[in-house]
Amino acid sequence: QSALTQPASVSGSPGQSITISCTGTTSDVGSYNFVSWYQQHPAKAPKVMIFEGSKRPSGVSNRFSGSKSGNTASLTISGLQAEDEADYYCCSYAGTNTWVFGGGTKLTVL
Amino acid sequence: QVQLVESGGGVVQPGRSLRLSCAASGFSFSRNAMHWARQAPGKGLEWVAVISNDGNNKNHADSVKGRFTISRDNSKNTLYVQMDSLRAEDTAVYFCARDYSGTFTLDDWGQGTLVTVSS
Numbered sequence: 001q002s003a004l005t006q007p008a009s010v011s012g013s014p015g016q017s018i019t020i021s022c023t024g025t026t027s028d029v030g031s032y033n034f035v036s037w038y039q040q041h042p043a044k045a046p047k048v049m050i051f052e053g054s055k056r057p058s059g060v061s062n063r064f065s066g067s068k069s070g071n072t073a074s075l076t077i078s079g080l081q082a083e084d085e086a087d088y089y090c091c092s093y094a095g096t097n098t099w100v101f102g103g104g105t106k107l108t109v110l
Numbered sequence: 111q112v113q114l115v116e117s118g119g120g121v122v123q124p125g126r127s128l129r130l131s132c133a134a135s136g137f138s139f140s141r142n143a144m145h146w147a148r149q150a151p152g153k154g155l156e157w158v159a160v161i162s163n164d165g166n167n168k169n170h171a172d173s174v175k176g177r178f179t180i181s182r183d184n185s186k187n188t189l190y191v192q193m194d195s196l197r198a199e200d201t202a203v204y205f206c207a208r209d210y211s212g213t214f215t216l217d218d219w220g221q222g223t224l225v226t227v228s229s
Binding site: 001003032034036038040044045046047048051052057087089091093096097098099100101102103104 | 145147154155156157160167168169171172173205210213214215216217219220221222
């Protein structure tokens with residue numbers, strides 16, 4: 001149950017697009033289409049932004065999109081806004097009733 | 111709307127036990143699997159445990175296996191985690207989360223309760 005690998009930080013200017021990667025293995029990301037992405041503002045509960053790799057829950061802006069290639073999932077945020085500044089975590093189902101999170105990525109909007 | 115409220119956190123000495131609760135409302139609790147996750151101070155999220163909607167199937171992360179036990183009482187709409195043999199590295203905010211059926215997604219989260227393991 002090793003954590004998925006995410007960059008520690010990314011940054012972008014308002015209006016730009018950024019992508020956060022999430023690298024796992026053939027035991028988790030590579031084997032299942034069950035990657036979810038969570039946004040967490042300081043001292044707040046996580047909020048799901050993407051589930052099943054690319055689906056957006058009701059109410060989540062279409063500026064958020066997800067994809068996967070092999071063992072790596074990605075979250076793209078387009079048209080960056082100040083309120084997007086937060087920590088982002090990926091999570092994958094890893095089989096036999098286990099889940100694994102990524103280490104988290106701090107997004108800074110310059 | 112979905113509401114999940116954790117309670118039971120506090121300061122506990124190493125080796126001692128603590129039980130956390132998560133009161134659920136706003137949805138049919140008995141229809142959803144439930145999770146516990148945690149976040150050490152200044153660190154990332156870590157998945158801790160899952161229990162099926164009927165309580166018959168459960169699993170725990172290797173880091174807590176044999177020490178933590180997840181359970182639920184559907185008559186009380188409440189999720190629990192019994193934490194025994196606590197260690198300093200168990201210090202974290204503990205969140206309960208609802209499983210979005212069929213999607214393997216933790217779709218609604220509580221605000222968390224802080225557990226501090228210290229002598």
